[in-house]
Amino acid sequence: MTRILVPLLLLGCFLSPGTVFGVSSAPLATWKPAFDPKGAQYTYVLSNVDHPAIEGIGVGYRIRDRVWERSQGRLFVDFRPLAQLGGEKDVLQKLKMGAVQGMLCSSVAAVNVADTLGVVNLPFVIDSFEKLERFRQDPLLWQPFSESGLKQGVMVVDFTGYGAYGWATTAPVRSLEEARRINFRVAQAPVNADIYKAWGLKFTVMPWPDVPQALQTGVINGLDHTPIVCSITRKFDVAKHFTQLDYAQGLYIHLMNRRWFDGLPADLQQILLEVIAEESSAARRATRQQQEAQMTTARGTGVQFFTLPDKDRQKLIELSAPVYEKWGAKVGADYLARLRSRLGE
16 A cells, blocks of 8 residues: 555645646646557556656657657557656566566666666766766677666666756855765665765765755755756755766666567567667757756856865765775676776776
């Protein structure tokens, strides 16, 4: 019963009267299909927990419409954002079993499929939009990543994003010394905890739904997240400062059930993969633009943006050595070394 009620309560919050994330009170109405999917021969249920106002999520609807058109109505991508099918851990289990065929999974949760997927969360490895694209286009880097979930019956098809990670705080953080006064909320993922332990910063592991109250009451006074998410979800209403640390790129990794995919006719397989690749690439470009736009919007409401001095940033890189060692053992030291080398670190 809990697994049913929690997603419904979350969805109810999104659909309540008024505005949420700066969009209308019926956020999914905008994205209703302009066609009747009842005649489709095949259905691809694609899940995500976040809001389609984020470019890396809205891509699900663009994939839906293009696949429908190119397949001439044979394949329907039934995109379900806003945690309609449950939280990420629950949906990952459904994906492995085939009850859900696809998922735009956050990079912090994707390590539950394979440790190798955690490399994108490591600090100062894929730490820019340029490096992210080079990672995607380099077969020597992308192939081990894309094949890492096959033992679990999961294909890693592509990814979109939600921007560059930094610190949203209630007090200015312009140096490491000031950062040590902050209690940062971090995601429920082992790599994030490892990073903050190595950096020697105070942190609290906390589910995302608990963040608004914790931030307003002072239980936490900082967030480890991206400008896009902090702006769209109104965290900047309380945390009026953002330090552009840019230590990692937040991703939505497109996972697909391998058995379901193998059961598709070859022409539909090709259409689906081509559309996902094209729309994911376009969404990554749009994400970069959206980050700039959301930062501009935030500045207009009084949010201040900072960067750390070079010496402090270099110190964080040096302090990250234990994280590289631990996760190198998990994902393969050779692969991690190749990743850092080929991306120009």
